[in-house]
Amino acid sequence: MAAIAEAAALIRAGECVAVPTETVYGLAADATESRAVAGIYAAKGRPSFNPLIVHVPDLAAAERIALFDDRARDLATRFWPGPLTLVLPVRPNAGIASLVTAGLDTIALRVPRHRAMQALLEASGKPLAAPSANASGSISPTRAEHVAKSLAGRIPLVIDDGATPAGVESTIVMGNQILRPGPLSAEELFPGEGRGPDLESEAGPRPSPGKEAGIVAPGQLDSHYAPSKPVRLNADSARDGEYLIGFGPVVGTETLSATGDLTEAAANLFHALHRADASTAPAIAVAPIPATGIGEAINDRLRRAAF
Numbered sequence: 001m002a003a004i005a006e007a008a009a010l011i012r013a014g015e016c017v018a019v020p021t022e023t024v025y026g027l028a029a030d031a032t033e034s035r036a037v038a039g040i041y042a043a044k045g046r047p048s049f050n051p052l053i054v055h056v057p058d059l060a061a062a063e064r065i066a067l068f069d070d071r072a073r074d075l076a077t078r079f080w081p082g083p084l085t086l087v088l089p090v091r092p093n094a095g096i097a098s099l100v101t102a103g104l105d106t107i108a109l110r111v112p113r114h115r116a117m118q119a120l121l122e123a124s125g126k127p128l129a130a131p132s133a134n135a136s137g138s139i140s141p142t143r144a145e146h147v148a149k150s151l152a153g154r155i156p157l158v159i160d161d162g163a164t165p166a167g168v169e170s171t172i173v174m175g176n177q178i179l180r181p182g183p184l185s186a187e188e189l190f191p192g193e194g195r196g197p198d199l200e201s202e203a204g205p206r207p208s209p210g211k212e213a214g215i216v217a218p219g220q221l222d223s224h225y226a227p228s229k230p231v232r233l234n235a236d237s238a239r240d241g242e243y244l245i246g247f248g249p250v251v252g253t254e255t256l257s258a259t260g261d262l263t264e265a266a267a268n269l270f271h272a273l274h275r276a277d278a279s280t281a282p283a284i285a286v287a288p289i290p291a292t293g294i295g296e297a298i299n300d301r302l303r304r305a306a307f
Contacts, residue, residue, distance in 0.1 A: 001119065003159045008123035010156055016040050018133040018147045018158040022114045023083050023166045023183065024270065025141040026055070026130030027155065034097040037129050041099070043154040046136040051102040052129040053085050053170070053218050055112050057121045062086075062109045065094045065127065075173060075189065080111035081118070083166050083183040087174035087217045100129050108217055110170055116161045131218060132169065133158070139277065139305070140225055142167050142270045149274075167267035168297045172217050180219040181297040183266065224304040225270070227277035227284060231306035235285035243281035245272045250287035253279075262295045269298055273305065 007017045007028075014036045016029035027043060029036040031054045040052065056062050059076050066088035068076070075086060090096065090107040101107050112118060121128060132140045134150040141147045144160035171182030171189070178186055238244035238252065246252025248260035254272055256265035276284045291299050 003157070004116070004119045004123050007120055007157055007159055011036075011120070011124040011126060011128070014039070015156055016043060017120075018141075018144070018151070018155060019116050019120050019130070020114055020144075020159065020161045020164050021055070021112045021117045021130070022164060023112075023169050024164055025133040025144065025147050025158075026117065026128075027133035027151070028055070028117075028120065028128040028130040030124070031100050031127040031129040032095050032097060034099055037097045037099040040129060040131065043151055044131065044134070044136045046131065050136075050215055051104060051108060051218055052100050052131050053108045053110055054096065054100060055110050055117060055121060055128045055130050057118060058111055061127065062111065064091070065096060066090055066107050066109055071176065076111070079184060079189070081113040082111070083113075083170040084189075085110040085170045085172040085180075085182075085218070087172060087179065096127070097129075102215070104216065106174070106216065108172065114161075114164075116159055120159070137224055137226055139227055139273045140169065140270045140301075142267075146270070146274055163267070163271070165267060167269055167271075168294070168301060169219055171297070172219060174217060179217045181300045183294055183297065185293050185296065187293075224307075225273075225301045226305045226307070227273055229277060229281075230283045231302070232283065232285045233302055233306050234288045236287070238285055239283075241281055242283045242285040243276040243279045245276060245284065245286045247287040247289055252285075252287060253281075256287075256289075256298075260290075262290065262293055262298065265289065266294045266298055269301065 016039045087108050133147045134141045142164045147158045166183045171184040172180040244252030246255035256268045289298050
């Protein structure tokens, strides 16, 4: 694909490009080059204390960068390639730019499944730092048009491979704790044990998401994925002037899933928020979403959007 070859050349030249993954569109740059990674932060306007996820082609590449224990290796074997990010101790001399880890001694790693990101990893020959391809704090992009609107004039290339299938960012796991809900649920990750023991019992108190000193993984800021308009959650009907995003029996201006399908709702979530934000309505309301399975991730993103 010509777009992949062009993107790989830009990556090798120290630029950043937008590329789809199975979760959302990512803003990719060479994770080994500080200036390239700085370009991500500059394009997004992202706080430098917020670390980045590094994408690699396979488990072998991940093990050259981070130290895996048996639990992490088991999760990687079962769910990679796929929407799982593991936070692991970074190896000394791993060659990853310090901006990627935001000064932490851990690194967030993922092996993506999407054909475009895998092709770009192969063509560039680099581990790719790739947060969501949008201005920091705004709605995540699930289509190339979302990227173009959010980052217009800031990046040289967007690879358009249609809508992303999952629609929400990856599940992030550190040890036996889910740091950010995503497409993979606790029941899938840790069958028979829920989320496992709390981190406090193993590694001291768990950091509070959203505090600069407490950020230990990407996607933990309290205010994130946010439209420019106020967002009201758990709405059974629209108030005057609200753009209502429906679900199941709640019929809105548009709906995430008329049948109450949570997977369909996750895939449609960010696109619906983009459409609502672009509408003439001064406010947004969202119908109640069950907090089961991927519904937990949907509610996580909605809470941060409404913060």
